[in-house]
Amino acid sequence: MPDRSTRFLIDTNLFVAAVKSGKTRSTELLVRLIDGPWDLVADDILISEYERYSIKFEAHAFFDLVRRKAIVIEQSEKDIIKTLL
Numbered sequence: 001m002p003d004r005s006t007r008f009l010i011d012t013n014l015f016v017a018a019v020k021s022g023k024t025r026s027t028e029l030l031v032r033l034i035d036g037p038w039d040l041v042a043d044d045i046l047i048s049e050y051e052r053y054s055i056k057f058e059a060h061a062f063f064d065l066v067r068r069k070a071i072v073i074e075q076s077e078k079d080i081i082k083t084l085l
Contacts, residue, residue, distance in 0.1 A: 005037075005038065005039050006038045006039070007038065007039040007040070007041050007071075008033055008038055008039070008040055008041070009040070009041050009042060009046070010030065010033065010040060010042065010046070010050075010066060010070075012046065012049045012050070012053070014026055014029065014030060015030065015049075015050050015053060015062075015066070016053050016057070018030040018062065019053065019054065019057045019059035019062050020053075020057045020059075030062070030066075034065050034066065034069050039071055040066065040069045040070040040071065041070060041071050041072075041073050042066075042070045042071075042072060042073070043072065043073055043074070043075055044072065047067060047070065047072065050063050050066055050067070051063055051067075
């Protein structure tokens with residue numbers, strides 16, 4: 001059985017905290033996750049939120065790094081309905 005890699009989902013709050021006011025602990029964490037051996041996962045909605053805030057805070061480089069590293073996952077309608085229950 002292949003080894004499972006550790007996956008992280010970057011919450012929008014972390015992305016915003018990392019890009020809105022210079023170098024912070026959040027920035028350091030985001031850089032570590034981008035540079036590290038871990039997988040980053042996101043869905044289309046998160047990617048669009050990252051992009052919106054990268055435009056607002058002029059953080060296009062961070063968005064590009066996250067976008068290139070992230071594995072985009074598709075959520076099924078069944079998965080979405082489960083979250084509503």
